[in-house]
Amino acid sequence: MPLFTGRKKSQQTPALEWVAAGTGVVFLVGLLSVIGAEALAGGTHEPPAISIKVGEMTRAGATWVAPFEAVNASGGTAVALQVEGKLVDGDVDVETSLATIDYLSAHGAAEGGLIFSQDPKGLKIVARPLGYQTP
Amino acid sequence: MSGRTYQVGLSLSALRGYGSPMNSLAITNRAYASGLARAFGGAIIFGLPLLMTMEMWMLGLSIHPLRLALFMLLNFVVLVILSRFGGFEPTSTIGEDVLDAFGAYAVGIVTAALILALFGLLGFHTTRAEFAGMIAVQAIPTSFGAMLARKQFADGESEKEEEQMERSAGYAGQLFLMLAGAMFLAFNVAPTEEIILIGFKMSAWHDLALIAASLLVLHALVYAVGFAGQELAPDGHRTARLFLGFTCPGYAIAMLASFYILWTFGRVEGAPLEAVLGCMVVLGFPASVGAAIARLVV
Numbered sequence: 341m342p343l344f345t346g347r348k349k350s351q352q353t354p355a356l357e358w359v360a361a362g363t364g365v366v367f368l369v370g371l372l373s374v375i376g377a378e379a380l381a382g383g384t385h386e387p388p389a390i391s392i393k394v395g396e397m398t399r400a401g402a403t404w405v406a407p408f409e410a411v412n413a414s415g416g417t418a419v420a421l422q423v424e425g426k427l428v429d430g431d432v433d434v435e436t437s438l439a440t441i442d443y444l445s446a447h448g449a450a451e452g453g454l455i456f457s458q459d460p461k462g463l464k465i466v467a468r469p470l471g472y473q474t475p
Numbered sequence: 476m477s478g479r480t481y482q483v484g485l486s487l488s489a490l491r492g493y494g495s496p497m498n499s500l501a502i503t504n505r506a507y508a509s510g511l512a513r514a515f516g517g518a519i520i521f522g523l524p525l526l527m528t529m530e531m532w533m534l535g536l537s538i539h540p541l542r543l544a545l546f547m548l549l550n551f552v553v554l555v556i557l558s559r560f561g562g563f564e565p566t567s568t569i570g571e572d573v574l575d576a577f578g579a580y581a582v583g584i585v586t587a588a589l590i591l592a593l594f595g596l597l598g599f600h601t602t603r604a605e606f607a608g609m610i611a612v613q614a615i616p617t618s619f620g621a622m623l624a625r626k627q628f629a630d631g632e633s634e635k636e637e638e639q640m641e642r643s644a645g646y647a648g649q650l651f652l653m654l655a656g657a658m659f660l661a662f663n664v665a666p667t668e669e670i671i672l673i674g675f676k677m678s679a680w681h682d683l684a685l686i687a688a689s690l691l692v693l694h695a696l697v698y699a700v701g702f703a704g705q706e707l708a709p710d711g712h713r714t715a716r717l718f719l720g721f722t723c724p725g726y727a728i729a730m731l732a733s734f735y736i737l738w739t740f741g742r743v744e745g746a747p748l749e750a751v752l753g754c755m756v757v758l759g760f761p762a763s764v765g766a767a768i769a770r771l772v773v
Contacts, residue, residue: 354504357574360511364577367584368551371614372544374607379540417536445536445605475537 418472425454521620535609583618656769674753729762
């Protein structure tokens with residue numbers, strides 16, 4: 341059994357320990373306040389408000405790719421977001437493509453591409469979100 | 476030598492003749508810095524499996540924020556008590572344990588943030604809430620690893636370390652260590668879908684068999700197998716008393732830890748009772764293993 345001397349002299353805590361502890365406090369308070377703000381805002385139940393911005397169509401090998409950016413303006417997260425792109429000639433749908441975004445966070449953005457096999461010269465591209473799952 | 480000095484007097488280390496110079500008690504910056512370095516090592520080792528798990532990244536945002544905050548606070552309490560029993564540097568007062576817990580959290584948060592940034596998961600494009608959520612969730616296992624680092628990497632015994640071992644030898648201390656180990660291992664496997672899938676694949680007979688196996692593993696690992704750190708059973712106890720006194724509470728603790736973690740991850744709401752119980756039994760197996768080895772490892 342170890343024997344103890346009774347009350348020891350209190351030792352000085354090294355400066356580095358205070359620095360590390362202080363850093364920890366700052367980080368923890370920061371994280372908790374952001375998380376707390378999220379909790380209070382309670383906005384995670386609103387449906388995601390998705391808008392799709394389509395970029396310049398480029399040729400990639402034997403296919404044509406239209407890059408797009410999906411932006412979520414609301415506080416709800418969307419999982420498995422389906423994006424549909426259509427090449428239209430006036431009123432006629434020439435070709436349709438689908439893309440899936442795995443995860444689009446609240447107030448976040450994600451990028452993807454729609455792939456077509458037809459030459460888009462003279463055609464217009466229309467993209468819209470189709471549906472999503474709530475996490 | 477590491478620059479630490481210890482008081483003379485009737486300390487066991489002096490009797491053993493470790494030969495360290497003994498004057499006043501002073502822990503230098505350098506000694507604490509080497510403790511911090513061990514903490515970083517521990518944070519990486521304990522945190523890396525979860526840092527590379529896809530579901531944990533998504534969990535950062537989809538987890539209910541209040542439950543996440545609660546988990547972080549509970550984790551802090553666990554860190555303080557772990558520090559009492561042997562954290563990444565020897566301590567003697569609760570105040571020092573609190574300081575060390577904050578230090579371990581700092582190490583954990585920095586480690587998580589750095590590795591997530593290295594993997595390209597965190598960047599300037601991530602929203603503030605996603606940033607905080609992802610780091611906060613990953614900081615739990617990394618800070619846990621930071622706190623445990625000393626036992627794995629430290630060099631030699633000292634008076635304070637013996638004091639710490641004394642503290643953990645009591646019954647409450649043993650139960651607490653089982654809780655910490657159970658929570659850690661359960662947290663490691665809980666985020667992924669496999670828990671639910673395994674729960675579906677198992678029939679009721681499988682569940683009963685797994686409960687028996689968990690109890691057996693818990694009982695055997697500590698008392699029958701000769702692991703390093705295995706303690707002798709207290710005098711006068713027979714296997715039945717050991718089973719009732721340690722193994723059964725240990726499994727209860729494992730079940731409680733499993734339920735709490737499932738609740739935190741939102742797997743309990745809206746799920747039928749059999750599904751929840753199935754998940755608890757599945758999660759209870761790694762939790763039991765964690766509870767068993769915690770007393771040996773910490």
